[in-house]
Amino acid sequence: MKKSFILAAVSAFILTLAACGSDAEQADKNETNVSNIPVETLETDTSGGEEILDTLTDTATASSTEVEEGSAIPGVSTAVELSEADGTEEDITAQKIYENIKAAYSEDSAGGRGFLATMPIPDDRVAEYGLTSDMYEECIANMAAISVHADVVIIVKAKPDKVDEVEKTLEATRQNFINDTLQYPMNIEKVQATTVTREGDFFALIMLGMPDERENATESEKMEFAKEQNDIGVNAFLASFK
Helix, strand or coil, X not given: CHHHHHXXXXXXXXXXXXXXXXXHHHHHHHHHHHHCCCHHHHCCCCHHHHHHHHHHXXXXXXXXXXXXXXXXXXXXXXXXXXXXXCCCHHHCCHHHHHHHHHHHHHHHXXXXXXXXXXXXXXXXXXXXXXXXXXXXXXXXXXXXCCCCCXXXXXXXXXXXXXXXXXXXXXXXXXXXXXXXXXXXXXXXXXXXXXXXXXXXXXEEEEECCCCCCCCCCCHHHHHHHHHHHHHHHHHHHHHCCC
């Protein structure tokens, strides 16, 4: 019994010495492998990191400059966008449109003679045209102060549910002007050139422009002149929304 115990203890001791020798040998190998690596390879090379840092810094600086100058960043939407228009439709009023049309004739016509519709049309007269207060939110209606002139401008902002009705009413009013035979000869072409123009909920009936004072002009030439004069007002109306 004692002999068996002694043999077992000796065997365990021999195995322990063998294991220690194996670990020492592996450690020597690892030390040898490390010692064979060139020293310059083991040193940390920071030059690449410095170049990357410089590149990132330059990129960030350039991006910051672009944002300050108002340049768009691809894939990123700006919080506030400036409109190319003078204002949204909520900022536009019938009065502003009227002033724009008046200013256009003052600039394009001698002494503003192309714009004579400076006298307000009474509400009851506007109602006679078919435009009642329940049909619109805003209405500016003016005519020439002297009855010899046919000039009329009506700017209307229709109520959302009355847009079609306002358009039909203004078209009917335009046709009534054209069919009116009690016109001074100098106004015939101007009346014929009357237009109704729409932009959103806004409408403009325009019968404006300088009279054609050419004595030898043909009817077609007079008609062309009247359309050109009326178009000054139409273009000013449309420009109010850009």
